[in-house]
Amino acid sequence: MKKRNIPDPVPFVFNGKLKKSLAIAAAIGLIALLWGVFISQAPASRIWANLWINAHMFLFLGLGALFFWTVNVLGESTWQINIQRILESMSLTIPFAIILFVIAFPGMKDLFEWTHTDNLDRILQEKTGYLNIPFWMARFAFYFILWSFFAYYLRRISIRNDYHPNEKYLGKIRSTSGWFMVFFAISSSMAAWDWLMSIDAHWFSTLYGWYIFSSMFVASLAVIILITLAFKHFNILPNVNTEHLHDLGKYLFGFSIFWTYLWLSQYLLIWYSNIPEETIYYVERVNNFETLFYLNVIINFLFPFIALMTRNSKRQPIVLAIVAIIVLLGHYIDLYLAVIPGAVGHEHAKIGLLEIGLPFFYIALFLAIVFVFFEKAKPVPENHPYFIESSNYENI
Amino acid sequence: MKSIVYGHFTDEIDLLEAVKELQNKGIKIDDVRTPFPIHGLDNVLKLPRSRLPKLAFVAGAIGGAGGLLFQIWVFTKAWPLVIGGKPFLSIPSFIPVTFELTVLFAAFAMVIGFLVSSNLGPGSIPDILDEEVTNDHFQIVLSNINNTMPDTDLANALAATGALGVKNIKTEN
């Protein structure tokens, strides 16, 4: 094999220039919020709904990264070790999401019908055993405490191996990942039911939890790709090569198709059986949010399917970057459609400066936290037993 | 009259080295035969990338589009039927069959394409020079079709790379 000219890694510094750019983005977000509140005079439900959507997207990026890391550990795969520190840093954003959710709590009365306990119809009455504020809050705390614990604990095991490598490392990280995976499988579905499905509280779908998971995972993959591309470009991770990009591209392609599969499963089955208490969900969206509804499928399925089909496309950074950005936008639209029709309704829903600008604050905050944590550790876990294998393989 | 010079190695690493050596001497290689696909051999031999994936894509597109249009024709033009209150043009219902036909056409086109382009098929008689190629011999085959050097020189060059069992045979075609 010919020797590769791998440049020396450039140590990552979360410097003033980077901080300034993020601060500007955050400012844009805050201005958008203030604009929405004071100048557009948007109804309260629309404001709270936007805060709710963005809090979710923030969480999804980190939670999806934690899932990606642990599932690769359990599958004994090694190529992702080169980007493991990115995955770790993204996972550590999870506890910060708590604050973002909590600031939207005052809007719960607007978001969730079932909180109006003095005025519940028969169906909502039946659900009060599960949909009541104390139990809901307890579950909220439970999910976040455990997710945060796993993110921190796995990170600690990984960092400790940098300084005190020992042969118990693989076993420990695998068993912890196993525990996390079981908890994640159950909690990710339950969280989707609690926070998103109950917005349309009269409706239900057994697939919903897994569907939201797939959206979460693809959005997270898109951000993982973008950060990886950036770090590779600036030689912070010079060992990330075309093969790794190819694999990330395969994941983005494959899981976009998986998301489409779940989207279609839910839609086709509800459409086919035509039971009114189920179809109301889609009737609302197809009739009143038609453009976004179809755009959702076009951006999240057609575009990555066509753009990433060929082998070469998945190996070119510029193609991956464009597809990642557009797919990220697409899954934002997916979340929008999950929240707005039920929480705000079509008379008050709009795409204005608030919707477009507010995400910048959350992206800036997310990246700031990722950069802080990435700077704190070595850029790659060099003492990982599979580290060398991680950079030496070729795709067919 | 075709003249063939061939020899073999007992492992793929020596084979790759030998191929590179021969190419450096300006000798064109007719064929390399191995028991399993060797990583990197395609690049060294500069084999053009297979066009089978493109064939699969085109055939799949034909199958899918054809299937979808056929279903639409059946249910809107040929004999429209109201099934469960669904509209005649019920695209969600048509997706499963469309998908299956896409896969079916793509798979068949590729397999047939592979067999035809490689001249393999039931009844094909291969020109086996060394029966152990399908076991553990890694064979290089040179011929006078694209090499102007005399046979003895080719044989010597091949032997110089460390090939075993170097032979020279002449055939009609």
Next chain:
Amino acid sequence: MMHVSTVREPLIKGKKSYNDITEDVMAPVRAKPGKLWYAGITVSSLLMLFGFVMIGYTVWFGIGTWGVNRTIGWGWSITNFVWWVGIGHAGTFISAILLLFRQKWRTSINRAAEAMTIIAVMCAGIFPLIHMGRLPLAFFIFPYPNSRDLWVNFNSPLLWDVFAITTYLLVSVLFWYMGLIPDLGTIRDRMKSLWKKKVYNFLSFGWKGSARHWQRHESMSLILAGLAAPLVLSVHTIVSFDFATSVIPGWHTTIFPPYFVSGAVFSGFAMVLTLMIITRKALNLEEYITVGHVESMNKVIIATGSIVGIAYITELFIAWYSAVEYERYAFVNRALGPYAWAYWIMMTCNVISPQLLWIKKLRRNLAFTFVLSIFINIGMWFERFVIVITSLHRDYLPSSWSMYSPTWIEVAIYLGTFGLFFTLFFLFIRVFPVIAIAEVKSVARSSALKFIGKPVKKNSPEKLTP
């Protein structure tokens, strides 16, 4: 160049050279069958013939010879259909999806698993054909131009099934056979008798190992894998649509597609384990199908089994959450009604027992794995039984509630499909190499415990060099 870490478990045990691999895998094909093989194929053929006679009986006298009635129009036949199709999914998963994920451990089991898939799909296909009653008119299910201008109902999931199962059977055969071609060439070249050489040459399509052919072969295998992966997801999804597109509680639920697919891979891997644990012993292939392979398959089982378990819990919860009394009753009835015994067998076998595989010792224990794999297949049969029968026997209108039990003819036909399955599998191991010889050779150097061949050259990187 590929680097495989030394921490990884070797995929091939013992001291092996390329020639050893050829000889070891070819031995069963070359050897004269032993008493055990003859006994096995005799029993399975008799069972198969018995089943076929019972199918003939059914076609002659009609579906009234079965236990299906109003309102349970689908009984054992469709349960068996879904069960067999589900089992078939493991082969494609191993061949296609594990190829896309670059899992090298698949190379010693994919050939047999793919063969199992094809045979299982054939067994599965028998049931939709015969349960329609008029077997000679079975060709009606295909869209062909006819004098009555009649076309098939493209809106029906049962028709989608026709396309899905047909495509799946054909593409699986293509994938399996294209992979076999190089190995058939190997067998041809090692056979001494002239007529056997001729037969294997015919079967191998004249393979000669040329680099150009290998290049196209690899490209084709990758694309076939890329096609087969969504195909295998789509097949069991469409099978699940047979139920999920209805309106009755317990059948109409959006989680069915991915849940059925996971269940299929779950039961399929269990069947692969059942077969491989016996086969590796009987054909002396323990150094190729190692305990490590069994452990990897067990990991897939625990992953898919857990997904199935979560799906059960999700269905239960959402049935309550929906506040729809019919949904709620459907699940109460499953757990406490007249078929509760089937439900609890299902829960024990599918949810509880595979969780034991979190324990590493058990994952690597062949006896435990063998017993567990049979329990899982029993459990998955009961899952389909519970879904089909309990939702049909008590749906919206209590005055329509009825009971179902199979007649001995239905049981006989089911046993007959086992006969077909094992007969074909016994034939397979005689005629074809059970392990993908060329693929195993391609991983031998990097992943064998002790590879006999030229050692890797000194200047290949063991460390990253800038």
